[in-house]
Amino acid sequence: MNHRNPHLDQLKAMMGNDPDALLDMISTFVAQVPDDVATLRSALAARDWDGVCRKAHQMKSYLLLFGLDGLQHQAQAIERACKADPPDIDTLQAISMAFLDEVEAVIPSVEQLSHTV
């Protein structure tokens, strides 16, 4: 699965081959993801579907920057599920938990990318 195989092609296309900028983006990702995961978990626990939707929406954009298309699609699916009226809570919980596990697992791989810059 490409979920766990991040790459910098997209980021390089966006920002060029500036090593400092790329390293900065990687470290920002590594620092940001745990916070976002925690926020999303809290929102799920509180059944705050607006909060879940907002966070999934925000994460999908930066996941794409690191070539994590599969995770981006998962975030999109969460967003869609939140907007359903009424939301299918079981499905939402299931896809969200899977998503969060995958995202957490991908952090070391992204961190490793700093050696390829």
Added chain:
Amino acid sequence: MKSKDQLIDVFVVEDDPVYSKMVRYIMELNPDYRVHSFTSGRECLQHLHLNPAIISLDYSLPDLTGEEVLQKIKAHNSDTAVIILSGQQDISTAVKLLKQGAYDYITKDNETRERLLNTLSHLRRNIRLMEEVQYLREELGQQYQLDENIIGISKPMKRVYALMQKAVKTNITVSITGETGTGKEVVAKSIHYNSDRRKKPFVAVNMSAIPSELLESELFGYEKGAFTGAAGRKAGQFELADQGTLFLDEIAEMDISLQAKLLRVLQEREVMRLGGGAPIKFDARIIVATHKNLAEEVAAGRFREDLYYRLLGLPIELPPLRERGNDILLLARHFLNEFLEQNRLGHRDLSKDAKEKLLHYSYPGNVRELKAVIELAAVMAVGDQIEADDIEFNSIKKQDAFLLEETTLKEYTRRIIFHFLKKYDNNVLLTAKKLDIGKSTIYRLLKEEEQTKHP
């Protein structure tokens, strides 16, 4: 690259730190941009005093919607270009935001960089043009300084200055009346360029210069297909004057049916383009002018009374030049110097006789006519002195002019006799015959004239 003071302030408003850094990086590729990053709508709004030229705005912010932030930015400064960045492609939202004044709507995807750079490139051209427009407006404003542009120290002109000073401090509608050539448009521009609206457009529309059937679309604009020949959408003059001043010259010439529409527009402060469905709000100071007496036009049924009162506002009546005494010489000197400088001619003075001649003419064409007379005299003069003979009055309204200046019967008689003496090469007998008067009358007049000149 611009100096620190000339840098263009740009905001990146994005709550996602990763995306915020990326957009900032792209923005900073242009060394002329000074980029400020904010993570919420409120933080962005709190910094609008920095007057950013461009704002990249994430549509889904945690505190306010992109739409709310956009509206507040536009209310602060409608010239700020707002680029919406959104995580989802939503055509209806994009159309709505573009209608509300967003410059572009860009989806966060693989194409973001190219689209953003493309938009920034377009904006750079627009900003450069706006800077040029701003520069030219300031230059123009300099030309309309109240104390430099309106020349005259006569009592009627002092009253005009006093009223203009009141007009520039408020947004009151101003109605300017005065004969043709008294400088109504100059006064209107001076009010605009000395008011708080000076940095916004001054739009002038002459009612008598546009065929009545075209005037409505000119003023209010039209949508594509509104009438045969309406190939595209066109904004009207009311829209173009938004936040500035709309000068409606020769307002008395407006067709009575259009007057009703104008009244509605002024009451509602919104226009509807021809063929358009939604009203468009405008905020423009209105200045109207006419050479006619609007009250008389109302009495004659040619001008709506309700519109008359709506437009009257602060009335400023410009005196005809013949009632401005020595202002004639001040203006003559001003026009002469201006003409000599523009044409790189050496210094020239007005002789005593030339001044006398200028003072004794009635100027049916007012200041405009004086300017033309002086410029011609400057060309005709042989030496560095402009003589009375260099001054020629060629008014097409000579006969009216003759009576416009109220004087004594003796003075009228003197002028008539001298006119015919000049016409018949100072032949007294022929002049006396033509005027059916005794030649002694003419000799007596010549003697009196001689005594006046050489007492």
